[in-house]
Amino acid sequence: MSIVPLQRATFMGLSTDKSQLLDDLHRFGSLEIIPLCEDPVNTADGAVPNQSRDALKFLLSSPQRRGQIHDSSGFDAAEVQRRALELQDQLHSLTAQRDDLLQRRAAAKPFGDFQFVPLEQMGDLRLWFYVVPHKQMANLPPASPPLAEARPSQGEGDAVALHPPSGRVARNERGGFGGLADRQNRLPPPASPPLAKARPSQGEGEASSAHDSMLPSQAPPLAWQVVSRDARFAYVVVVSPEEPAEMPVARARIGPRGPRELTSRLEEVELAIEDVQGERTYLTRWCLLFARSLTRLEDAAARADAAHQTYDSEPLFALQAWVPTEHIAELTSYAQQRGFVFEARPPRPDEQPPTLVRNGPRVEAGEDLVNFYMTPGYWTWDPSAVVFVSFAIFFAMILADAGYAALLGLGLLLMWRKLGRPTTGDTLLTSAADIELGKPPQTRTTGQRFRPMLLLIVLVSLAYGMLTGSYFGIAPPADSLLGRLHVLDINNSQLMMGISVLVGAAHVILANLMNARRFADWRDGLASIGWAMAVAGGLMAAAAAAIPSTEMLKIPGGVIAVSGLLLVVGFTARHEKPLGRVLGGLLGLTKISGAFGDILSYLRLFALGLASASLATAFNDMAIGIRSSLPRFGLLLALLVLIFGHALNLLLGVSSGVIHGLRLNVIEFFNWGLKDEGRRFTPFRRKEGF
Incomplete structure (x- = not known):
């Protein structure tokens, strides 16, 4: 009824004998290996990652299950584990893609139906989408008049910027979006359009000076347009080479695809999710046999992990472990018989051994x-x-x-x-939460x-x-x-x-x-x-x-x-x-x-x-x-x-x-x-x- 005293044991031997030592210590089962490599595979508390149990939990949590197979002749536990973990990663990735596509499609829907064309076709202009509350519309910078004048006779919700004859706009390769329609001559030039219309016959430099004297403290107007409205927001599209800093709200994140492309990609992802779920359901027929193979898979994983925790310098290797003092004599005798160098010492006060x-x-x-x-x-x-x-x-x-x-x-x-x-092993199949996560086996039930x-x-x-x-x-x-x-x-x-x-x-x-x-x-x-x-x-x-x-x-x-x-x-x-x-x-x-x-x-x-x-x-x-x-x-x-x-x-x-x-x-x-x-x-x- 106390904490068992431990000693720090060290084995040294030829690299050719390393595998035999690890197998013998694995069967011995009364020591904890101390990682000697710089980047050990195992976690900080000495537990091997439970990939086999993660795979079983993934299969047990499947929405649908198949009938269990009891004949183990065609069963490969390692292959079932590998495929289940692959499906788990695929399902996680596809689910994240689906959620992202749904979010982007919802953000793009109020701006109408549009597509993107390559950025170089649009004169390096981009579209920036904003959802502006009605009370903040007064804070928008002045709009470029030519954009308003270019508006045809459609209703207010139709934007010529988003509904050109070709129905396409340019793509922003840096995270924003490209310019307006495929007709570049309808886009406002970088210079202030009002001055271009009011420009007299003098040269370009004089017009620039006149503009500076007329608007000494005003930023150049932005080309923007309201493409739709609802009860709370106005949906504004800005045309600019760079993201405008004077907008009162942050831009909407739509991504490089238009609404139709988002919908098409969403259908592809949902079909892929169905395929993954179907294969997952197929693998559930092996749950019973896989649950019975958990200990064997974990033993193999622990044994492989232990091989990475030794210090290797050809042709020698070294292994250290915490060992109960009562087993030191037994390990000393074993080392003498197998030709290993063995020594053990009590832990120093500055060391923190595990608690047994x-x-x-x-x-x-x-x-x-x-x-x-x-x-x-x-x-x-x-x-x-x-x-x-x-x-x-x-x-x-x-x-x-x-x-x-x-x-x-x-x-x-x-x-x-x-x-x-005592409990039976088949109780693992009740639910994923019933799986014991890698704890040492107990000789007595709870x-x-x-x-x-x-x-x-x-x-x-x-x-x-x-x-x-x-x-x-x-x-x-x-x-x-x-x-x-x-x-x-x-x-x-x-x-x-x-x-x-x-x-x-x-x-x-x-x-x-x-x-x-x-x-x-x-x-x-x-x-x-x-x-x-x-x-x-x-x-x-x-x-x-x-x-x-x-x-x-x-x-x-x-x-x-x-x-x-x-x-x-x-x-x-x-x-x-x-x-x-x-x-x-x-x-x-x-x-x-x-x-x-x-x-x-x-x-x-x-x-x-x-x-x-x-x-x-x-x-x-x-x-x-x-x-x-x-x-x-x-x-x-x-x-x-x-x-x-x-x-x-x-x-x-x-x-x-x-x-x-x-x-x-x-x-x-x-x-x-x-x-x-x-x-x-x-x-x-x-x-x-x-």
Whole structure:
């Protein structure tokens, strides 16, 4: 029930023997390879990419499935995986294209039906499309008069720029769009057209000077036109070699195709998607055989990946791995027999080995709860047993009813054998979400691992419910056996709040003591011991102030608390220089408010327990009132209220117990007792036949 000590092992040998070593270590299955190459294929946490599982998930999520084939004579798992992954990439690409085409077609539709011609045919002019709100039309720059004069007698929504005789406009090869119609002589020249019409007989230079004197601060007019309108927007097309900067809105992104081309390409993409989905449906007939081949495919992928994680320098190679200390002697003997150079050493303090946690069958569920939130660092400690017990206690205090606990016990009894039943491999075919993503194979199922915890929760909840004297919100008679066990009045706020604070303080003290134990040098753990003393002393002083009979604890509690805070000041930054050590210690005292808040956070145990008991009592009173006020149908309605009310209260109690029971462990407790997070030990092992 602890973190397994590891050593860093190194193998060296001839490159010709590398394949044999990897095969043997793969079968050995008790080490994690350390990548020695600069760009390892595997991910940062040591897990091989699960391409086979991704392929199976893709096939299982198909909208349609074929009947399963059981004869494996014509089945090639590697080919099915390769083709499924190819189809997945194709489907992703085609779907993205379809979405883009739909968006561009919707953007181009209000501008009418048009096509593009090569840019060089349009005198290097481009079209720029804008969707302008009506209220911003006044902010548009002045339009070029010749463009307006060139407008024929069509309606306002028809634009000569977009509807020339050929129906084509120029394409913008740089992301914009080309000029107007195929008749270039109808386009406005780059110079200001009004001046060209008003130009007298003088030379071109004189006209330019006249223009500069007439409009010294105005930009040249743009050639633009409104091609259509709706209730909110005007759809404007601008003719310009470059994207105009003076437009009040950003341009619409239509792309290099006109509406007809977009529609045609969209049909092609949708047909291609149908073809991909059809082949995907065809491949689903192999799902059963493919699921049974997952471990073999993953073993092959892991073995191939391991070959890229060694250091190779012909004719030699080197391999390093984290190995449990208990296997070092076995690997030493193997290396001597096979002619490999082998050495092993303990990890250095600056190294971060993976964490291999090993617990007994009874507390394995505690390990799962810990890993649900974080993996303890290698240099920390294993809190699985503490979380296993404390979670059951917190759940019981929140449920706070022996009747509800009895119902949970009855449900556990009915499900006991089913929870202990091993699962079959064919359950992978239920849905894609049921596939385990590359975790090491477990010797016990999840149900088998959690049965002891569920049993402990039921027993502790039953015991605590008897102590509070609540059975579906009904208190037993005082002279009965159950009445004699009723020693805690849940309606006594002062008592129950004191118990909650006591539980919280004990939890925080235990966290600090366990954190102090992990240090090789006992002086490094004195700061945590100081916090434990400060919390314990503060609790004693608070008890002396609240309970007159414990007044004698006031002075000892104060002394213990002050002594603990002195340890915090002196040993929080023990390895710093004297000034830094003092400053670090004083900075550590800022956690006093955090400790106070964390302990008060355990008051939720009392609050939620009181809420559960109050709801149970309220539903009972409601049922009694209905029964007495309705003589005929009152009994039936009262039973419905009782069943619905207590079922709802039980559901709320269970959910609150799980959520807040976990929260107090992984937030408050880990905040004081588990400072460093690590990563799980991922062994290089064969899954097939493990």
